[in-house]
Amino acid sequence: MKQCPVNELLSYVRGHKCLDCxxxxxxxxxxxxxxxxxxxxxxKRGKPADLEQMRKLAQYMTEQSLCEDxxxxxxxxxxxxxxxxxxxxxxxxxxxxxAGVCRAFVTYHILMDKCTGCxxxxxxxEEDAIAGKKRFVHVINQSDCIQCGKCLDACEEEAIVKAxxxxxxxxxxxxxxxxx
Amino acid sequence: MITLTIDGRTVxxxxxxxxxxxxxDAGIYIPHLCDHPDLxxxxxxxxxxxxxxxAEKPVPSCATEVREGxxxxxxxxxxxxxxxxxxxxxLATHPSECTGCPKYGKCEMQxxxxxxxxxxQAWRHHPRSVPxxxxxxxxxxxxxRCIRCGRCIRACQDKRGVKVLDYVHDKVGIHAGVxxxxxxxxxxxxFCGACxxxxxxxxxxxxxxxxxxxxxxxDNVVPCRAECPAHIDIPAYIRAVREGRPGDAxxxxxxxxxxxxxxxxxxxHLCETGCKRSDINAxxxxxxxxxxxxxxxxxxxxxxxxxxxAPPTGKKVAVIGGGPCGLTxxxxxxxxxxxxxxxxxxxxxxxxxxxxxxxxxLPLDExxxxxxxILDTGVKAEVxxxxxxxxxxxxDFDAVLVAVGVSKGRRLPLPGADFQQVYTAMDVLADNRAGxxxxxxxxxxxxxxxxxVGFDVARSLIRHGMTVNLACLEQADKIxxxxxxxxxxxxxxxxxxxxxxxxxxxxxxxxxxxxxVHTVLSSxxxxxxxxxxxxxEEGSQTVIPCDSVVFATGQYTGLSDYENFGIxxxxxxxxxxxxFKTSEEGIFAAGDAITGISFVIKGIAxxxxxxxxxxxxxxxxxxxxxxxxxxxxxxxxxxxxxFAALPRVEQEVMSAESRKTNNENVxxxxxxxxxxxxxxxxxxCDLRLQFEKIKLWSDFGGVEA
Ligand SMILES: Cc1cc2nc3c(=O)[nH]c(=O)nc-3n(C[C@H](O)[C@H](O)[C@H](O)COP(=O)(O)OP(=O)(O)OC[C@H]3O[C@@H](n4cnc5c(N)ncnc54)[C@H](O)[C@@H]3O)c2cc1C
Ligand code: SF4
Ligand code: SF4
Ligand code: SF4
Ligand code: SF4
Ligand code: SF4
Ligand code: FES
Numbered sequence: 001m002k003q004c005p006v007n008e009l010l011s012y013v014r015g016h017k018c019l020d021c022x023x024x025x026x027x028x029x030x031x032x033x034x035x036x037x038x039x040x041x042x043x044k045r046g047k048p049a050d051l052e053q054m055r056k057l058a059q060y061m062t063e064q065s066l067c068e069d070x071x072x073x074x075x076x077x078x079x080x081x082x083x084x085x086x087x088x089x090x091x092x093x094x095x096x097x098x099a100g101v102c103r104a105f106v107t108y109h110i111l112m113d114k115c116t117g118c119x120x121x122x123x124x125x126e127e128d129a130i131a132g133k134k135r136f137v138h139v140i141n142q143s144d145c146i147q148c149g150k151c152l153d154a155c156e157e158e159a160i161v162k163a164x165x166x167x168x169x170x171x172x173x174x175x176x177x178x179x180x
Numbered sequence: 181m182i183t184l185t186i187d188g189r190t191v192x193x194x195x196x197x198x199x200x201x202x203x204x205d206a207g208i209y210i211p212h213l214c215d216h217p218d219l220x221x222x223x224x225x226x227x228x229x230x231x232x233x234x235a236e237k238p239v240p241s242c243a244t245e246v247r248e249g250x251x252x253x254x255x256x257x258x259x260x261x262x263x264x265x266x267x268x269x270x271l272a273t274h275p276s277e278c279t280g281c282p283k284y285g286k287c288e289m290q291x292x293x294x295x296x297x298x299x300x301q302a303w304r305h306h307p308r309s310v311p312x313x314x315x316x317x318x319x320x321x322x323x324x325r326c327i328r329c330g331r332c333i334r335a336c337q338d339k340r341g342v343k344v345l346d347y348v349h350d351k352v353g354i355h356a357g358v359x360x361x362x363x364x365x366x367x368x369x370x371f372c373g374a375c376x377x378x379x380x381x382x383x384x385x386x387x388x389x390x391x392x393x394x395x396x397x398x399d400n401v402v403p404c405r406a407e408c409p410a411h412i413d414i415p416a417y418i419r420a421v422r423e424g425r426p427g428d429a430x431x432x433x434x435x436x437x438x439x440x441x442x443x444x445x446x447x448x449h450l451c452e453t454g455c456k457r458s459d460i461n462a463x464x465x466x467x468x469x470x471x472x473x474x475x476x477x478x479x480x481x482x483x484x485x486x487x488x489x490a491p492p493t494g495k496k497v498a499v500i501g502g503g504p505c506g507l508t509x510x511x512x513x514x515x516x517x518x519x520x521x522x523x524x525x526x527x528x529x530x531x532x533x534x535x536x537x538x539x540x541x542l543p544l545d546e547x548x549x550x551x552x553x554i555l556d557t558g559v560k561a562e563v564x565x566x567x568x569x570x571x572x573x574x575x576d577f578d579a580v581l582v583a584v585g586v587s588k589g590r591r592l593p594l595p596g597a598d599f600q601q602v603y604t605a606m607d608v609l610a611d612n613r614a615g616x617x618x619x620x621x622x623x624x625x626x627x628x629x630x631x632x633v634g635f636d637v638a639r640s641l642i643r644h645g646m647t648v649n650l651a652c653l654e655q656a657d658k659i660x661x662x663x664x665x666x667x668x669x670x671x672x673x674x675x676x677x678x679x680x681x682x683x684x685x686x687x688x689x690x691x692x693x694x695x696x697v698h699t700v701l702s703s704x705x706x707x708x709x710x711x712x713x714x715x716x717e718e719g720s721q722t723v724i725p726c727d728s729v730v731f732a733t734g735q736y737t738g739l740s741d742y743e744n745f746g747i748x749x750x751x752x753x754x755x756x757x758x759x760f761k762t763s764e765e766g767i768f769a770a771g772d773a774i775t776g777i778s779f780v781i782k783g784i785a786x787x788x789x790x791x792x793x794x795x796x797x798x799x800x801x802x803x804x805x806x807x808x809x810x811x812x813x814x815x816x817x818x819x820x821x822x823f824a825a826l827p828r829v830e831q832e833v834m835s836a837e838s839r840k841t842n843n844e845n846v847x848x849x850x851x852x853x854x855x856x857x858x859x860x861x862x863x864x865c866d867l868r869l870q871f872e873k874i875k876l877w878s879d880f881g882g883v884e885a
Contacts, residue, residue, distance in 0.1 A: 005539075019353075020349060020354070021347075021354065021356075022328045022347055022349075022353070022354030022355070023222070023224050023226070023328065023330065024224040024226075025224060025225050025226060025266045025269055025270060025328075026226065026265075026266065026353065028274065028328065029269035029270060029273060030269065031303060032272075032273065032306065032353075033269065033272065033303055036306055036587070037304065040304070041268070049302075053302065055696040057265075060262065062267055063237050063262075064229075064238075064262055064266075065228050066222070066223060066224050
């Protein structure tokens with residue numbers, strides 16, 4: 001499994017001591033703001049100003065926290081931003097999550113050359129997000145799909161895939177199956 | 181002394197002082213939030229950031245000690261940026277509106293962010309919605325407003341040693357609070373209010389309405405002292421009792437009143453109605469502690485100062501009436517160096533203290549000792565001297581105080597009210613107090629009137645072995661005397677007849693046969709006209725047989741009985757007055773003589789205020805305040821599990837059987853143990869006032885943002 005640096009940082013902040021302490025503003029409120037920003041970014045709600053603001057805040061945290069824990073958290077943020085700035089930018093621009101980890105960026109697709117048109121996926125989709133009929137390649141309507149992943153498990157042909165930033169080419173509406 | 185430069189000014193500071201406090205002491209404002217002058221600095225908020233010796237990284241000035249030659253700048257871009265960011269971050273998780281907050285307008289946080297002109301717009305708004313907790317007595321917790329500065333925690337843990345508050349972690353985050361979801365009482369809170377006092381936000385506050393009862397802040401904090409008409413320093417004397425210093429307690433009381441012992445026995449204790457402990461379980465027994473102190477004051481350590489008087493002023497003051505008001509005024513005027521003479525119509529000074537209130541409530545010897553101390557200051561007294569004209573007297577004195585009380589008993593205008601065996605309570609009680617043979621009343625007596633005076637008569641006569649009926653117009657649940665009087669009187673054998681209207685006294689002018697009454701089902705009193713309308717029970721007329729009747733139906737000044745007392749009286753016979761000034765220059769009036777029947781403590785308070793007024797009239801400064809006992813109060817009150825539940829200690833009551841046969845006090849004074857138990861219950865509300873008041877930027881005047 002590939003790792004997403006944005007999601008990794010989010011998990012790290014979420015479990016950080018500062019959020020259990022509260023004794024200083026830059027440690028506790030700093031961690032809180034970083035957490036809120038990362039939650040937004042991974043949920044496709046990031047704002048263009050977030051990167052710069054996180055960097056500034058993290059710098060303050062390294063300098064103005066009451067103990068090493070807050071400093072360490074600031075440093076971890078700065079390090080992640082330095083190492084994976086592009087990936088953060090990609091998320092913020094709502095273009096996608098390269099690793100396909102951040103749920104909000106993940107999409108499900110049915111591959112044209114693998115689908116046999118059996119309809120099993122349609123049966124399990126509770127959102128009625130899949131269109132198709134017997135012997136036609138089924139198609140997921142992205143605006144209805146909630147990324148629950150049930151269709152992926154239901155398809156015995158392994159015709160359904162998750163995608164991050166790079167999406168496979170799929171027909172816009174059902175077409176007759178090529179595969180028998 | 182250490183010399184350093186702060187914001188371009190040369191500043192002197194104490195060794196070990198923080199840079200922040202060196203600045204504040206020098207009148208230089210540096211914002212600060214988690215720091216409190218009475219608590220150890222932690223450095224968590226960074227509002228106080230400054231740059232030192234041009235270093236790049238700002239440091240918290242509250243947690244930085246002064247050093248010789250240090251150069252401090254609180255306005256560098258870096259320091260300001262840290263400060264603003266910190267404030268923005270705090271605001272980002274704070275409720276976005278100040279309107280509706282109990283601290284609105286008095287809040288350090290609000291004052292500061294307005295001063296700095298910052299807002300949290302740039303950040304994600306994320307209030308941590310902790311529900312308001314108003315289930316505790318006296319203290320409301322609104323931790324949605326907590327900024328985690330830790331001041332309350334440090335106050336509770338380090339300053340008070342009670343250790344109730346700490347950082348608490350719940351679903352929405354961290355805030356100050358009581359760990360384990362306990363109530364304050366369960367956690368051992370001592371309700372000292374330190375947490376409220378130091379909280380810079382609206383997060384820990386007094387319950388709604390608590391701080392709006394009096395105009396002065398200190399009065400709201402210490403309501404017992406505010407309620408006491410003479411403003412006795414109650415928490416201080418309770419502390420002295422607790423610490424085993426009854427003499428100091430008496431000294432503290434004597435700073436405000438010359439009758440600690442009398443008050444300890446019979447004060448109506450308004451203070452207790454104000455006591456904050458009422459909100460927890462029951463008020464402090466403030467009066468009984470006063471009695472304990474007075475009863476156990478063997479060393480009289482205050483005496484020397486108490487008797488000390490100012491050099492003679494050459495001014496002469498006459499006081500008409502030797503009751504609590506007149507004697508109090510005489511004492512304080514004498515202390516101010518005036519030559520004071522008290523004129524009393526009775527054979528003894530004291531008013532009802534020596535001629536009314538019966539011995540089973542107030543021992544005579546003790547009252548006399550308190551009066552003697554007043555005379556020891558050089559106050560002169562002429563007893564058996566009834567003054568019939570204040571104006572006449574004024575000719576020989578620079579000032580005259582009319583403190584004649586309401587010493588004449590009133591009779592209802594009933595047929596037979598002038599019969600020989602019909603008396604007023606004032607006369608009967610005076611004879612009783614003087615130890616006269618009460619045989620002239622016969623064996624069976626009817627007392628008319630259900631106030632405390634009526635009960636004083638009834639209960640006194642029971643002690644002379646008489647049969648006593650006490651009848652009053654009020655229905656049983658509206659009887660004027662307090663519940664104790666009614667209960668104890670009934671126990672002793674007083675036959676209480678409420679809801680009776682009086683028709684006539686039966687018999688002949690030489691021989692009373694009985695009191696004719698009927699039962700009323702309800703009655704209403706119209707204050708404006710003074711008229712009583714009653715609904716009588718049909719066929720309820722009866723005659724209560726008796727040998728004599730005593731009217732306990734009110735008193736009046738008696739001044740209108742004199743041909744010309746020399747000052748203007750109103751329609752009810754009270755001196756017209758403006759403050760304490762009467763219609764005549766140099767003649768003052770105070771006490772029951774202007775207020776109508778009230779209480780000893782009110783008379784004393786009036787005597788004090790009148791003395792101050794008269795001193796000013798005579799060219800003095802009017803200041804009668806004095807410290808007889810130096811105060812110390814240890815703020816570290818420590819842990820005390822179960823503190824909230826400590827029950828009020830009551831004085832032991834003698835059995836009704838033994839009470840009936842003697843004149844001894846009905847209550848036994850506290851033992852030392854009981855007194856210290858009771859004294860321990862005090863919340864020491866005054867400790868809260870030891871905290872230094874935080875100065876806001878506006879207190880520094882003219883600092884630029
Ligand atoms: C029976 C009784 C029981 C009471 N019980 C309590 C109690 O339990 N607790 C409590 O707090 N209060 C009690 N009070 C009320 C309290 O005693 C009075 O409110 C208080 O004494 C008022 O003080 P004063 O000095 O203004 O007047 P007073 O105490 O009435 O003093 C006035 C004095 O002036 C004298 N005098 C009057 N006319 C003249 C004159 N022309 N020339 C010279 N002297 C004159 C009177 O003899 C009297 O000594 C009681 C009162 C009475 C009558
Ligand atoms: S930096 Fe330290 S003191 Fe501040 S919140 Fe984090 S752990 Fe607590
Ligand atoms: S605590 Fe202060 S800053 Fe917060 S809402 Fe109340 S007044 Fe405003
Ligand atoms: S003991 Fe005092 S400081 Fe502590 S919680 Fe109670 S009232 Fe507040
Ligand atoms: S309750 Fe008040 S004093 Fe206590 S930490 Fe919160 S803001 Fe500070
Ligand atoms: S608890 Fe003590 S200090 Fe507080 S109001 Fe009562 S008597 Fe006064
Ligand atoms: S006041 Fe100095 S760090 Fe809070």
